[in-house]
Amino acid sequence: MNEINQLVGEHPCFHKAAAHWFGRLHLPVAPDCNIKCHYCTRLYDCANENRPGVTSRLMSPKEALQHVRRSLAKEPRIRVIGIAGPGDPLANRATLVTLRLVHAHFPDLIKCLSTNGLLLPENLPALKSAGVRAVTVTVNAVSPAVGARIYGHVFYRGRVYRGAAGAELLWRAQYAGIRLAAAMGLAVKVNSVLIPGVNDGHLLQVARSVRAAGAHLMNVIPLIPRGAFAALQPPPPGQVARIRQKLAPVIAQMTHCRRCRADAAGMLLEGGTDAAF
Numbered sequence: 001m002n003e004i005n006q007l008v009g010e011h012p013c014f015h016k017a018a019a020h021w022f023g024r025l026h027l028p029v030a031p032d033c034n035i036k037c038h039y040c041t042r043l044y045d046c047a048n049e050n051r052p053g054v055t056s057r058l059m060s061p062k063e064a065l066q067h068v069r070r071s072l073a074k075e076p077r078i079r080v081i082g083i084a085g086p087g088d089p090l091a092n093r094a095t096l097v098t099l100r101l102v103h104a105h106f107p108d109l110i111k112c113l114s115t116n117g118l119l120l121p122e123n124l125p126a127l128k129s130a131g132v133r134a135v136t137v138t139v140n141a142v143s144p145a146v147g148a149r150i151y152g153h154v155f156y157r158g159r160v161y162r163g164a165a166g167a168e169l170l171w172r173a174q175y176a177g178i179r180l181a182a183a184m185g186l187a188v189k190v191n192s193v194l195i196p197g198v199n200d201g202h203l204l205q206v207a208r209s210v211r212a213a214g215a216h217l218m219n220v221i222p223l224i225p226r227g228a229f230a231a232l233q234p235p236p237p238g239q240v241a242r243i244r245q246k247l248a249p250v251i252a253q254m255t256h257c258r259r260c261r262a263d264a265a266g267m268l269l270e271g272g273t274d275a276a277f
């Protein structure tokens, strides 16, 4: 637990005070995805983690390593190197290649990953040996009936799963991944997109389930209506804060997320182009 506390204290997303002292750098090396969220158009960065409306320029693993070098020269307070898209990092071979490369050259920096979780359990040993110490898993539903309204399909081991079957498969993988990651000593954050009329009444159950699996922190992010959900309304003013307040006794809530781009760089709370909410 001490190791987790130390890690969390140096990660600007896991600890608000740390966001004043340490920066993060995202490496946009992962364009592909293996699921279809109804709020995603795939025209922009993964909406689970990143700011919609802006597409990151893709980098190869070697370019990403150069980018780390250049960014550290400009901003030595960068402490976390993360991969958060623009698709799902674990659906892309380049993710592990990049993490290994960066870890070999910068072993002291914290490596971090944001994923939909479908391929998390089977990748955790390799991620850990590539220096990953923190993961974010986006969990929008733990009930197959609710999940069936959020996910169009889930592509797993050569098969396409739709409806409740896809949602159930996804949550099982997320649960196993969160449990294993926590047991392996990684810091685990869960992102949940708040989708009014779809999962707003379900997030308490999500919070309880991910806490029981071992997650340390939850980040409720408001829907930006796009894709198949373009006709939905975003959460009304105050709803995100009210839900966070309700969930806080179950699991600690992140309140300073800036919904960064997949190529975000620098300090979270100092200017920049990322959108706060």
Ligand code: SF4
Binding pocket: 033, 034, 035, 036, 037, 039, 040, 041, 042, 045, 046, 047, 048, 086, 087, 088, 116
């Ligand atoms: Fe889009 Fe991210 Fe969902 Fe994949 S996981 S469909 S990239 S929002």
Ligand code: SF4
Binding pocket: 012, 013, 024, 049, 050, 219, 256, 257, 258, 259, 260, 268
């Ligand atoms: Fe941290 Fe939120 Fe930015 Fe992800 S999107 S790096 S959780 S501030």
